[in-house]
Amino acid sequence: MPLKPIRRIARTAALTALFGSLVLLPALAGAGGQEPAALPGPTPAAEPVAPPPPPSQVSLVISGETGRRIPIAVPLVVAPIDPKVQSTLVDPFHEALTADLSSSLAFVLADPALHPKGARPPATREQADAWIAAGAQFLVDCALQLEPSDQVAVTVTLHDLRALKPILSRRYGGGARSVRRIAHFVANDLLKQFTGQPGPFLAKIAFVSDRDGRGSKEVYVMDWDGENQRPLTATRSLSLFPEFSPDGTRVVYQSFLRSRPDLFWVSSAGGQQTRVPVTTDLNTSPSFSPDGKTVVYNGSLRGNPEIFVVGLDGSGFRRLTDSASVDASPTFAPNGREIAFTSNRQGSPQIYLMDIEGTNVRRLTFAGNWSDEAAFSPKGDRMAYACRNEGDFQICVLDLASGRTFQITSGPGANEAPSWSPDGGKIAWQLRRGGSTQIVVANPDGTGLKTLTATGNNTSPSWSRVLE
Structure with missing residues (x-):
């Protein structure tokens, strides 16, 4: 039965x-x-x-729910030019990170179509102002590197565009299959940076x-x-x-x-x-x-x-x-x-x-x-x-x-x-x-x-x- x-x-x-x-x-x-x-x-x-x-x-x-959200830009990850790296590492990482931040009531993401070209990291007032004009007050700059034994390293720098200086810089590592989880760690750290609480x-x-x-x-x-x-x-x-x-x-x-x-x-x-x-x-x-x-x-x-x-x-x-x-x-x-x-x-x-x-x-x-x-x-x-x-x-x-x-x-x-x-x-x-x-x-x-x-x-x- x-x-x-x-x-x-x-x-x-x-x-x-x-x-x-x-x-x-x-x-x-x-x-x-x-x-x-x-x-x-x-x-x-x-x-x-x-x-x-x-x-x-x-x-x-x-x-x-209302409240002022923090304008933030998350451009594409800097990584080796390789179609496989792009599809298996860069795209999943970027998708997870932007989805996490977009889902939070703390942030509003600047339109990627408005991101200025060649201004990463912003070294001059003019470059920073270009990001601000795109709707961002802060810039999340990520770089991904391949490591031995199928490992990856991701370096993340958070820039205050008005002050023209980095306010957070961290390096994350793990297996190539864990890039989405690395992105979740990055999103958590960014949220804690601004709110004091993880997501x-x-x-x-x-x-x-x-x-x-x-x-x-x-x-x-x-x-x-x-x-x-x-x-x-x-x-x-x-x-x-x-x-x-x-x-x-x-x-x-x-x-x-x-x-x-x-x-x-x-x-x-x-x-x-x-x-x-x-x-x-x-x-x-x-x-x-x-x-x-x-x-x-x-x-x-x-x-x-x-x-x-x-x-x-x-x-x-x-x-x-x-x-x-x-x-x-x-x-x-x-x-x-x-x-x-x-x-x-x-x-x-x-x-x-x-x-x-x-x-x-x-x-x-x-x-x-x-x-x-x-x-x-x-x-x-x-x-x-x-x-x-x-x-x-x-x-x-x-x-x-x-x-x-x-x-x-x-x-x-x-x-x-x-x-x-x-x-x-x-x-x-x-x-x-x-x-x-x-x-x-x-x-x-x-x-x-x-x-x-x-x-x-x-x-x-x-x-x-x-x-x-």
Whole structure:
């Protein structure tokens, strides 16, 4: 008998019935008659999450984050004149670097068609002014050299065109196959130079794919920009709902390897898969605690879905919820002291927050007839989630300080399973449209949408949490 996946609780028809008849809350307020407003900027959130008061009106605003961007020019890499070097090294490096910088809200790239010729590096005021006239305030000058044993070296110099002097110069090295990763390192260093904070460019995204065509689903991992997609599991079974450990060394997930739902973990480099020994049923939606010592997950005893925590070795097993309602989709808050989850205990499925002891339960979402799959921003000041009032699911972002909710997606297609990048500058989620489900990534206000996958159906994105 072929295996049938048990999807996340809030997505199964059978468990939809368990949620009971939905209580339709007031419709999400549309954007009609309101001017677009930017999402609130991030603020530190070391204290416990304070639930927002029930709003009388929820603003669903589709908008762009504002702020002055740094004008920067990134001309083609200086390299040996060789068609093979150009296609295998120079082009991939330049493509990755410019894509990284363009995706950041910190930079605006000068039009390459306006770049002046023969002014690298700018040695005179006239040459620097030519770059400034092209729309740049800073120039990123890169040179690539071939090294023995199939190695490459990239020298990067950042020039302040107004001051007519270099302000950063670094040399990077690695294998010829790693030129895109070198470009990600360069982009990270440039962003840190101007903002003091790294970007998501070295992060990974774990996800689930059915691309092998054998009816199975495996856990895959890819670079933040969708490149270098590779499998982590090869069970020829169902491997679902992956999540990276806080240090990025492990991935926990649900598996049907033993023809029943279990929790497993695997090294983020791949290899042997290890079962988490639990005695519950269902066993889905695992999520690491911020210290990486425990996992919160959705299990069941005697058929009722509840929230549990356990160590990867099976130690410290505890039940956190005990109610007649359906409790699902748990995730730790970044402070490590609270857990968000979905429950229908007050009618329609909404997101709640509780202490790690399972006490002090309070409601976080009030809009729409279904809110699910909470995902906290790294600082804990915002929460992305799948929201629905009517029609398909969309992605909403709740500002936990103000209680304002922003819908960042619209149009046809089901948007689900959001996950924040480790710098808080991007959100990835799954988008089902036209019979295909793919992983997309965008800014936290929904702008800059990019599709990362194309082969098969791809779901459940989970960013690594380490900032490099």
